[in-house]
Each structure stands twice: as structure tokens, then as C-alpha cells.
Amino acid sequence: MKKLIEYIDGNEGEEEAIKLLCLHSKLPKRQQKLVFAKDEGKRKIILSTNLAESSVTIEDVVFVIDSGLARVVRFSPETNTNYFCTINASRANCLQRRGRAGRCQEGKYYLMVPKEKYDSYHEFNESALRNTTLYNVYLTIKALKLGDVEDFLGRAPYPPSSLRIVEARCKLQEIGALDVHDRLTALGRLLAEIPLEVDLGSALILSRLFGVHDHVIKLICNTQNAPWNLILEWKASEKIKELKNSYKKKIPTPSDHEVMKLVAEKFALLNEAEQRAFLKKYSLDGGAMWEAR
Template identity: 40%
Template structure:
């Protein structure tokens, strides 16, 4: 068996090392290949003629901050097992050398293995399945794990499931929760799919859910960043929405595919054809799943579930229903807008977002897909929404302590209006909730017929949202 050697190396000599590798044996070799690889290459890629490996000892790893309820993507030291795998990329068919750009004392202090995923990710999907399997109290069951998660992370997951209506106050599954258990996606994405089917906005919900569950199809070439950003903004138009940009891009892809020019379309608009094809396949799978639980009747045809698929206000309301409680307040600060969330206060919009260059927004709130900490705390994939979308499709409406408005998210969001307006909104929301509860309990119930008046009132109210804040 061929051997490979590990050398703990001073990182300041990296330039000299590369120079040596490039210039050595030039008499016998016309060129030398250099492979730049991510940590994925540790175990999934083998190139026989690799002789040297340079290991920096770090990787960007996702972790979960339970206190601030956000995902963190920060550089961290790898484990000893990962370092061993990296060393193993060299010397497959001849002796090799691994240069480690960190002292041996750091290697000795590394964890033996990477932290398990249960300690690094949000737990709401896992908690939902624990309840569906009737395994008892979530916290008690997870405490028996070999490496139990932080109790605060478990509590955060339970609170989120209660907020979206998947669990009741006794931590038992609601009818909505039972439906969400059958959808193999994050509960928020599952709720978006159900709401899209209920409110005849299915195609947009399928497309956005597929992208959120899989991957964003937009690519960002290093040498064409400005052109790629401009292409994405052109899809968004005036909507101030990454999700609408995604939706328009996918619709364009399907049109191009029918004409046999999908490759050219993707190349011109900086889109990944592989990702878009995967999204197309996932959409079909979602339709099958929704059909299995009775929310979609395929015999009625697609048009029966897409009356509002081109109504951007309705699409944004469905986004709100699915992404809540991921809500950001937009507050004017001179000629610019500052953004605030309940958990961490001020945040920034991710540079890749179409909203990154927007200074003033027409509507007072954003909903977002993910909050992540890297160099700062960013929100990814955001959409500008109105008060009405939040009041009708967000969380429970709680009367304010002063009796002069409505509160949401434990008082973080406050809505003030004349008492007559507040009363009308509460009554409309009450009627809407009754329809939704009946639809969830009886999937065959046709909300577009028996609830036509309520849905029409909701749509009309959403269309009146274009008021500057």
C-alpha cells in the first residue's frame, strides 16, 4: 500500500511552496495541475495523480445559534477525521505529501469527529416527526439522544411549530400539523404549499417551495457579477422581491424549454439548467403529495388551482403565510431604510438579494427565507409586503394592552388604526380562519365556492396595499 506523509507547515511559506511545486521538474513535465477543492472533496473526490495536498485546517460550517434563532456560516477548525480524509486525497497511486498549514498543537486539540447535524441545525422538522410518531414529549425524547441538542434549540422549534399552527398549546399535533408531517420539507415550506393550493395560487407556491427546499437557480460568476445581478433584478422588476424574481425566471425557463432553447436562456440569464430541471421535477412530486392528502384533485386540471397565480399581491400574501414569523420591519432613516428583527435587532439584506440596492421600500415589512450570520447578520431571499398581508396571513391577532390596536409576535409588531377599521379587520380575519380550519380538517371542502365572498374581500384589501409608509 502506498503511503502519504503529513507535514505541519507554516502558512507564511505557502507562496514558496506553490512556487516550488510549479517550478520543480520542469525539464520532465510540460505542466502541473493544481486542484482547488472545498471540504466536499474530503471523501467524495479521488484524483489518482494528486501527489501533494495543502490543508488549511478550516472549513465553513453551518451551526445554529439557539439564543438568537439564526444559522451561522462561519469558518471553523475541522475535525481530526476530516484532516485524515484530506490527507488521504494524496498518494493514491504513488507516495504523497500533505502540508498542513497549522501547528501540531492545533491538530491535537481538534475534535475527533464533526459535530452531528442534530447539534448544528434548527429542529422543527424533526420535532414535528417525533410528534407524528407518537414518541411522547419532544424534549424528553431528544434528551435520550447520544448527544442531545441544546434544550433552548428544542424549545425554539416547538415555539415555531406553535406559531405556524402545527402544534397546539399542549404540544399536540393540530390538523395542519398532521398534513405538514406528510410533506418532506421544512414545515414553513409545507405550509406555503398548502396555502397556495387553498387560495388558487398553486403554481407560484410550487416553484418557490421547490427553490427553497433545494437550491437557488441563480449563479454568480466571479467575472460577471454585475451582469448577473442586473439579470436577476430584471426578473424582479418593481416587486422588491427575490421570490418573484425566482418565479419569473422559472416561468421564462419553461417557455424556453417548450421552444427547445433552455440552454441558451440559462446562459443569457445566469441560471443553472440543472437546478431548474430539479425544481421542475420537485414541483411534480409536490403535486403528487398534495393530491395524496386531498388538497389537489388532478382531474380538475391546473386552472382550478391557479386563478390568482399572476396576482402578485396574492402571491406575496401566500409567501407571508408560509414564511411567517420571519418578518423584518423596514424603518426609514433619512434617505435609506434600516431593517430590524425581533430576535437580533438590526440586520442587513444579503448582497446577492435584489433588495440589496433598494434604499426606500414602498411597503413597511419584509418576509425572508433565512437569517444567517457570516461577516454580518444577513437575511436571504426577501419580499416586501404590506400590513394587510401580515394581518390576514400572519400569526394570531392579539389586542394591544391599551386597546387601541393589534399586536403580533408577542407585541413586537404593533398595528394602529381607528377602532372601526380594527374591528373590520378582526372580523374578516376570523371568517378567513374559519374557512382555513374547515379546509384543513376537510381537504375536499371547496373554499373557492363556499368562501368566495371572504376570499374576494381579502383580494380586494390586498390590492389596496400600495400606500407609502
């Protein structure tokens, strides 16, 4: 998305003729609302993630240009974690995207792939149960006393493999959330109530025992909602790098988490006017900064 914005922004003489906007789930609500505003005399260009597929109707959209790609979460057995990757969209994705054009007036939809490639697309995307970690799902099933986990998940339309379920059980036993008899421990019951990945939830609980919970809470907030991931424009990325590099000089190890802790602490000490100036200088989101502090 950033590369596309850079390309469009690089066309000299077009600045006054277009209004360039982004739409994705990490944007603050007030920025998301800008895509609905009408601006007479300008062509509005909206660069969007899958968020625009079915949950948003923008009345003045006439053309939809579809890359034919999708950004999805996948599970890596090598690192035992979830990660984002880009894959071909499904035909169901493309159908939803086509529906964004001409919702309130006549419109056109352009899919930027050859027909032969489109014909090779799957009808639907694979189930998330098959492509993401099952740790939290496993914990929830145990906490709700829904019976044997493998039997319960086996009744899903697209169930995960037995190997994935065993891996989840072993991981939860390793961190102490399950005992050797596959029963929830006291730690497991706590983790099932915390809306975090099990590693982060475990770190939060242990940090309380070791008296470092204030520090760990800030690190977890930054991991989940880092303000420099919420910048409003791609141009601000250079400002964010400048900010991070200036703080990395003050710490012994080049840790983004430690940098964010220092930035949040500095932000909390500023008065209201200074906070506004700080947010504007580095194009940071105020809501995220308040959460991080």
C-alpha cells in the same frame, strides 16, 4: 473559493498549464464528474468543499492542501434559523482530508496552520442536533410515535439542550403543527410528510388554500435550488448580476424571488435552441432552470 479561483486565474501565462476545477454539492453531476477526467500535459487543480473529505476518490490526486477550516450549519437564536459559517476543522476532518492524498500513488498532505493551532482543534465536530433547528426532527419523532421528544433525544450521544427542544415545541405550536397538549394537528401530520423546512412547508400548504400555490411552489423551488447559485464558474457571477438587475427594473420591489419567477417564466416560453443560448449566455444550470419553471 471564488476568491481563490480569481487569484489563480489572475496569474498570466498559467492558463495553458493548469486545469482549474471546482467540486461541491451544488454543482450538477456532469460538472462534478469533470474532476475524475485525466488531462495529459496539464496540472489539475481542484478546489473542493468538505464533499471531498471521504466520499470521493480521485486517482490522480497527489497533493492535498488543507485550509484547516470547515463550512458548517449553525443555529442562530436571534433569528431562529440555520445559517452557514466558517469554523476551525476538527482533527477528524483533517485526518479524512489527509487520506485524499496518495490514494492510488504516493502523495503529500499540507495543513496550512501552525502545530499549536492544530493541537487546539477539537477531536470531532459538535453534533448537528446541538447546532441546527430541531423543528423537523421534533415533527418526525411525533409522527413516528417514538414517545416523549425530550426523552428520545436525550438518549443521543450528544443531545441538544432542553431549551432548544422547548423552543422547537413553541415554534411548532405557533404555526399550528402541535396543539397545546403537544399532539400533532392535521397540519403537523402534513408537514411531517413534506421534505421541507416547516416554514416553507406551511407556506406551501396555506398557498393551496388561498389559490396561489403555483406562485409559491416556484418561490420554494428557487429558495432551495436557485439557478444562479449553480453557476459553473466564478466569472459568471457578473452575468447573473446583469440578469437579475435587468429584471428588477420590471418589478415594484427588489425581490430575488420575484426575479427568479420572471426568469423561469421567460425560460419556459423559449424554444429549445433559445433555451440553450439563454443558459450559455448567463452560465445557468439547465437542470435547475427546468426545476424552477
